[in-house]
Amino acid sequence: MEKARFSREKNVENPPPIEGRVPPNDLDAEAAVLSAVMLDPSALDKVTDLKPEYFYSEAHRRIFEACVELRAGGHPVDVLQVGSWLRDRQRLAQVGGTGYLTEILDAAPVVANVAAYGRTIHEKYRIRQLILACQKVTAQGYVDYGEAQSFIDGAEQAIYNIARTASKQSVEKLLDVMKKSFKRLNDAVSRGDRITGVSTGFDRFDAKTAGLHEGDLTIIAARPGMGKTSFVLNLAANVAAPKKREVDGDPSQTWEEPGVGAVVFSLEMPREQLANRLVCCEARVDVSKMRTGFLSPQDWSKLTQAASFLGTLPIWIDDSPGLTLIELRAKVRRLQSEFDQYDDQGRKTRKIGCVIVDYLQLMKGRDGVQSREQEISEISRGLKGLAKELEVPVLALSQLNRAVEQRSEKSKRPLISDLRESGAIEQDADNIIFIYRDDYYNKEDSAEPNVAELIIAKQRNGPTGTAKVRFDKQWTRFDNLAEGEYEDEGGD
Secondary structure: OEEEHHHHHHHOOOOOOOOOOOOOHHHHHHHHHHHHHOOOOOOOHHHOOOOHHHOHHHHHHHHHHHHHHHHHOOOOHHHHHHHHHHOOOOOHHOOOOOHHHHHHHHOOOHHHHHHHHEEEEEHHHHHHHHHHHHHHHHHOOOOOOOHHHHHHHHHHHHHHHHHOOOOOOOOOOOHHHHHHHHHOOOOOOOOHHOOEEOOOHEEEEHHHHHOOOOOOEEEEEOOOOOOOHHHHHHHHHHHHOOOEEEEEEEEEEEEEEEEOEEEEEEOOOOOOHHHHHHHHHHOOOHHHHHHOOOOOOOOOOOHHHHHHHHHHOEEEEEOOOOHHHHHHHHHHHHHHHHHHHOOOOOEEEEEEEEEEEEHHOOOOOOOOOOOOOHHHHHHHHHHHHHHHHHHHEEEEEEOOOOOOHHHOOHOOOHHHHHHHHHHHHHHOEEEEEEEEEEEHHHOOOOOOOOEEEEEEEEEOOOOEEEEEEEEEEEOOOEEEEOOOOOOOOOOO
């Protein structure tokens, strides 16, 4: 096992020298780290993020790996132990023998500065990886690069993978995490609401979820005809619209808070149809009238006003078919780089606050996947990873299987087990929301006509339950119910 690992280490890729120019490296910093690690037992704890492949010198890589393996095995780390470890694996001569180990010790570094030396090694490694990635892209561009956009997206992703591994700490002190959490809470209080995330505009739903939160994957599922697409379009308009806020709780003094950006990826409907539905919904005009052209002057006036309002909102629509995770990530990242703005303290003053995928089962997985379940599993896991990576709420629509229709009339509310390929989706999702309308199944004698239930079947950081909203079939529009009208159902 250990010999095999060494053979892999030998194949660490570094960009080749060009016209006598050596790729970026700092052999003095590498020697200083190795010297500190072999002289002081605590030094290795200060460079825990450092990996053997970050070292430019192959000899240094092998020596550092020996130090790491000795520590992992509970053995002391010093020049004698490292020499013995390398000798047992026939590697001592390849690193320059005992003489070179002794020479490294003469580097005599300041042990307190070993973390800084480690950062230097890592940064040089990142630049070498960037050069290598660019060289690979250049070489591939001269031969069979395949489909142009996929090639460009792949190149962009390769660069981004290097860029996003910058100095973001994965381990953070609890006090610092709590400060950030309380800062978000204070910001919400100063706005005069209790929504710590992005408000969806549906008051009862926000009361149960505190809005949409960065890094969360929310699955919205329903049977065909329940209004999944209409719901997320309404939601997109709500999050993108400016909000009126009171000053210190005084309703006579208000200020306007801008909305956040919303991106809708529609794999099912053309963007023109989505735009028409959004405009008709906002204008409260029957979409069939627009389709047939039978519009009254009043309808035209409503549509013109709605289009004028929606045109000012930061909403983007993409209808690329067969969208892959790499393409989705690249497109959202580009929008973030163009739209997001920061203040002097590094806080976002303008941001993409919602990414919608309509719908999950139409996304394209990687080639060579053995089963549909595995493909959906990779897509749902990738969407969750994207939400965390780009720090944005992701809402993915999902289909339900036909088991709902086969149940009795009184039990057609969806269950998590009704999700298509539900295992992976249930595991990866932070929130699972079902849309259910009683009047869809009981058209004549529904107890709650024109009401839709947003069933919170799973919420990782909050209770389950049901939030009710108004649904106007004529305009396929979701709205808030009046206070006290059709009470919500509790949950866990």
